[in-house]
Amino acid sequence: TPSHGKSDGVLKIILIGSSGVGKTSLLQRFTDDSFSENGKPTIGVDFEIKTVQVQGRQVTLQMWDTAGQEKFKNVVAPFYRNADGVILVYNITNMDSFSDIQSWFTEVQRYNTRCSLGLLVGNKHDLMFRRVLDPQMAIALANRLGMSYLETSAKHSTNVCELFNAMAEFLLQNR
């Protein structure tokens, strides 16, 4: 269960965002260095663990992968409470997934007031020729939410390790 206490050296990170933005793919790229074009939708909540080296320290990342569909909202909510950090993901080729970010943030905040300890991620950077919004808009939103902004590609493995390392570093600094 996600509800055990804070253990030293373990950071709980939750990935949130609308269905299809690439949350599972980002985790798969990070933990397995692989990518599938047609992965299965996540059911409820799934998790992966990986140990990373941050600022000379060994840190275990416990990464919770959530389902973006509305019908799983109640399943996912308890996991928000125990997260140390949040990665909010949208797809840079899908405007709805960007518009949804504010409501995902609000939803997490209902359960976890530390949720500004997070990053906003625009995934599918490899499809930037189909980009639907100016990255400045994303940066502005991230600033408003107290987050940093990063663009990634799970497919091309762009900024994926950087994303999780940045998250770990950020959380260690703000612990």
Ligand code: GDP
């Ligand atoms: P989730 O619902 O947020 O977990 O999204 P998935 O990881 O299941 O990805 C949804 C679809 O987008 C899948 O077909 C993936 O192959 C695809 N996908 C994920 N990340 C990327 C990416 O960086 N670039 C491209 N082109 N497709 C991606």
Ligand code: MG
């Ligand atoms: Mg998924």
